[in-house]
Structures are given as C-alpha cells and as structure tokens.
Amino acid sequence: MQHWELLIFFLGIAFIYSSVGFGGGSSYLAVLAMYQLPIYEMKTVALVCNIIVVTGGSILFMSSKQVDIKKILPIVILSIPMAFLGALVKISADTFFILLGCSLILASILLMLKKPSAYTAAEKQGVVKSGIMGASIGLLSGMVGIGGGIFLSPMLHLTKWDVPKKIAAAASVFILVNSVSSLLAHLSKPIPSDINYSRILLLCVAVFVGGQIGSRVGIKKLNELAIRRVTAVLVFAAGVEVLSKHVHLIW
Template structure:
C-alpha cells in the first residue's frame, strides 16, 4: 500500500481517542485530506473508521445505563435520514474540499472550547430544549455529517454542553449514539454510489488499524487529560482545514 504511514497515524488516533472516550472522525478526515485520495474514498473511510471505534463506547454506555433514550431519540431520529441525504447528494470534488476545509476550521474552534466537566446532577439545572429544537439540531448536524464524512459528535457534544442540555456523561452517551447511527446512515448513502477510483485494500487496512488501536485504547486506563488531547487535536485540525482551503479554494 502506498503511504503506509497513514496506517500508523490511524492506529495512534484510534488508540488515543478511544482511551478517553472519543471517536476521532475529524482527525481521520484531517489526515486523509493531506493526501490526494478520491474524495468519495475519504468520506467512506472516515465513516467506517468512526463506526469501528465508537461502537465499543456505545456498548459500554448502554450497559452502564447512561443512555437516556427519551432525549437521544428526538435528535437521532431526524439526523439519520438527513445524514443519508447528505451522503447521496452529488457534489464536485472542489465543493467537497471547500466544505471540508470550513468544517474542519469550525470543528477546531468547537474542540478548543472548554466546557464544564463537572457532573453535579443534583444541583445543576439543565435545559433539554423542545422536540422541534432538538430535531433541527440533530437534522442539521446529521446532514453535514453525511455530506463531509464525519459522525457529527464533534459538533453535537460541544453545542449540547454549551446549551447545558444534560449531564456531561449523558451528553457523551448521546454523542456516541449520534456518531454511530449517523456514520452507519452515511455509509449506506456512500455505498449507493461507489466510485471505481476507490482503493479497497487501503480502506480495509485503515479500518483494521483503527480496530486494533481502538481495542487497545478502550482497554487501557490512561491518565490523559481529555482537554489537552482536544486542544492539541484542535490545532492539528485547524492546520489541516486551512491547508485544504488554500489547496482547493
């Protein structure tokens, strides 16, 4: 496989992110955007890798009963069809990279924002929002997720924290479910119009790399500061976003 170093990058990203409960979709896109791969392959690869890494986290959240389905469903039910629509929408490669560059820059800003990590469920007051508001939020992020090739958690989680939507733990659980279902929906949209330019050996190799990295990271108790990881990632994602815009503007 050409550019074998990407396998190592993906393994490390999955290892670090899974060890602190993240998915890593934006970082996969940021790495892939630095190479001249077909844009449809970039989207499909990032979505599949997202599913592989985040499915374990969703299982743990469900097992520990941290998923509040009455709050998750209004957001995800609208986001799933919108993610599919975003994935099947026909756009040019130049348009894709333009949207991707802008998306990465916005994502880097959201990653940089420090939200309150305290989890005092008894004294805090949360604003759950209306069904319509949650539906619009989920639908909008879902559409962008399918269009670009991310799970959407990088946008949903910071916004829900800023809105004081629920406890940090329940927001993390909601984001994990959101990433999983939207990534799956986006994959279905992508496979409906696969390009002949795709390198399936490369896609399979990267998926295997994130599986290994994700499994190791999720099973290791690492005392890493999630905020530090988020902000280092924010800088890298920002650089990748600016580079994409300069290259394809």
C-alpha cells in the same frame, strides 16, 4: 499495501478520539488527503472506520450504563435521514472545508473558555431544540463524510446536557447512526474500479485495536475535566488541520 505508516496513524487516531466518544472521521480524511487517495475511497474509509470505532465504544458505554436512550433519541431521530441526504448533496469540497475548519475552531474555543459547571437534572433540552440540533449536524456530517460527534459534543457540553462521560457516550451513538446513514448514501453512488479493498481492510483492523483500547481508557480512567479538555483540543486540532489545507483558496 503501500504506505504502511497509515496503520500507525489510524491506530493512534482511533485511540485518542475513542477516549472521548469520537470516531476520528475528520482526522482520517485529513491523513488520507496527504496521500492523494481517490475521494470515494477516502470517504468510504473514514465512514467505515468511524463505524468500527464507535460501535465498540457504544457497546462499552452501554455496558457501563452511560447511554441514556431517552435523552439521545430526540437528537438522532432526525439526524439519520438528514445525514443520508447530506451525503447525496454535491457541493464544492474546498469551500465547505473552509467553513468546516472555522466552525470547529470556534466550537473548541467556546468549549475551552466556558468554565466547567456542574450538571443539574433541571437543565433539560427541549425535544424540538434537540431535533433541530441533531438534524443540522446530521446534514453537515453527511456532506463532509464524518459522523458529527465533533460538532455535537461541544454543543452538549456548552448546554450542560449531562455529565461529560454521558456526553461522550451520546456522541459515540450519534456518530454510529449518522456514519451508517451516510455510508449507505455514499455506497448508493457508482463505485469506482480503483478501490483498494486490502488497504481498507487493514486500516479497519488498525482502528478496531486503537478504538477498543481508547474506549476503555476513556470510560475507566479519564476524569470529567480531562475528557472536557481532550475534547476541546481535538476539536481545535481538527479545525486547524482542515484550514491548513484549504484556507489559501480565500486569498
């Protein structure tokens, strides 16, 4: 495998993102873009690595009883088919990534500026509203090739959907089901002959190790305010990362 440093990058990304319930798909894509890998392989790697990281995280969140299936179901029920459809849509990658970067930065600013407030059981999200939110993020996620947790998490924080650790758990489950749906749609397309399967396998091992460590740190050691701040920083960094590669196209 060329570029062995990718293993270190991917392990680090998986560790950081998994600590707040994310898979790291946006950063995997950003790193791979620097190496000019085939687009099909880039999306395949990002989605498979997402699945590996959040599968381990989801299991840990479930074992620690942080996952509320009844509350999560209305959000994911429509996101799954919409993520599949989104992965089949053909759009201009550059134009979309500009919109993606702007929306990520806006989400991070809103998350950082909003003063933390205690969650109360009375503040419940309606089923219809949850379904529309999940479907919209699912479609967006499928089009880009990420799991969508980086969009969902700020929205759940801003609406005080639940305590931060349960939001991290919900984001992890959301990323898992949407990444699987998007990957199935992605694999339904013709597979190029230049795919480097050895590289994909090694990167999968790296994110498995990083994700397992990060998930345990996030569940056991990070307090609620720390999770909120880390989430905001990661969302902002991902937005800047995307815009830095595509914003020159609008000038």
